[in-house]
Amino acid sequence: MSDSRGLAAWLRLTLIPGIGGETQRKLLAAFGLPESIFAAGLSAVRSVIGSKADLLFDFCSGDAVDRSIEWASQPGQCILTLADDAYPPALLEISDPPNVLYVRGKPALLKQRGLGVVGSRNATPQGLRTAEQFARTLAGEGLCIISGLALGIDAAAHRGALAAGGATVAVIGTGADRVYPARNHELALAIAEHGAIVSEFPLGTPGIAANFPRRNRIIAGLSRGVLVVEAATESGSLITARLAGEQGREVFAIPGSIHSPVARGCHKLIRQGAKLVETAADVLEELGELPTATTMLPAPDDAHPLLAAIGHDPCSLDELVERSELAAEKLLPELLTLELAGQIAVLPGNRYQRIH
Helix, strand or coil: CCCHHHHHHHHHHHCCCCCCHHHHHHHHHHHCCHHHHHHHCHHHHHHHHCCHHHHHHHCCCHHHHHHHHHHHCCCCEEEEECCCCCCCHHHHHCCCCCCEEEEEECHHHHHCCEEEEECCCCCCHHHHHHHHHHHHHHHHCCCEEEECCCCCHHHHHHHHHHHCCCCEEEECCCCCCCCCCHHHHHHHHHHHHHCEEEECCCCCCCCCCCHHHHHHHHHHHHCCEEEECCCCCCCHHHHHHHHHHHCCCEEEECCCCCCCHHHHHHHHHHHCCCEECCCHHHHHHHHCCCCCCCCCCCCCCCCCHHHHHHCCCCEEHHHHHHHHCCCHHHHHHHHHHHHHCCCEEEECCCEEEECC
16 A cells, blocks of 8 residues: 555545546656656646646645545555555556545455446346345355445345355445445445445545446456346446446346346347356356356246246236136235245236246
């Protein structure tokens, strides 16, 4: 990690509004470390970035720098810079690496073999279960599960990795001292304790919409591949998948029902060349890992005849009456039993879906 004086210079450079990452890297290329940039003086800096140099020398970021250094001095918290040995080398391969990273938890996980697992915030029960199962299995095989702490597939992926006692990293679109969405507060605490939460945004940064697509390049950059579980055609997960492809990472997608809106993004990726994935072994094989006996996901349990009647698409009670040739009053108790057993979910509109 940088010493406090060096870190202060990095923070001063990166906390100035209007001086973005590209401009910062232009200065670093011209002068070296941030301390050298400020030592060079206004005239020299102007020769590199023009009138933006005035922002660099006029803006007083002292309070924000002090707060950040104080935050990084607390146990389990640190700030990594491009010059630190602990900075993840995978991010140096992307075109727009963050110049500083605020980390809660274990920074060493940022160097571990990683797989991004992303998908819809409005996931189906089956999608949530699939994401959690894949993450649990792949984390058990030694892959660090990287996602974005969003509701839906992201949260399920983090939970699966934690359940396996494996590693997980959450790349967030707010300051590292905030949790968004608030409903994932307990999950964030668990990730900070057993994994890592990472952000390129200054402390205190709220949940601004434009920041979330930007953090996706870090998810892709830290990962050897990205697995999309469920995604609509306009999903931000497709941005992560596109960035992964541009960065030379593998792209995986799990197919779904042709009737499901959250499967269409995955089908689009598959048509564009993403690897179709049915089991965790498919991912491990493509990444060159050696699958073990634990690799395959549990086979669906078709013991109850109603599971076969429901099939793999949501269906209504009327459809089940027709398929099973049972009266509704006989079906409802059986459906309740399956719901309590965690084998089906009841969707809006009194539709039923298998989650096994």
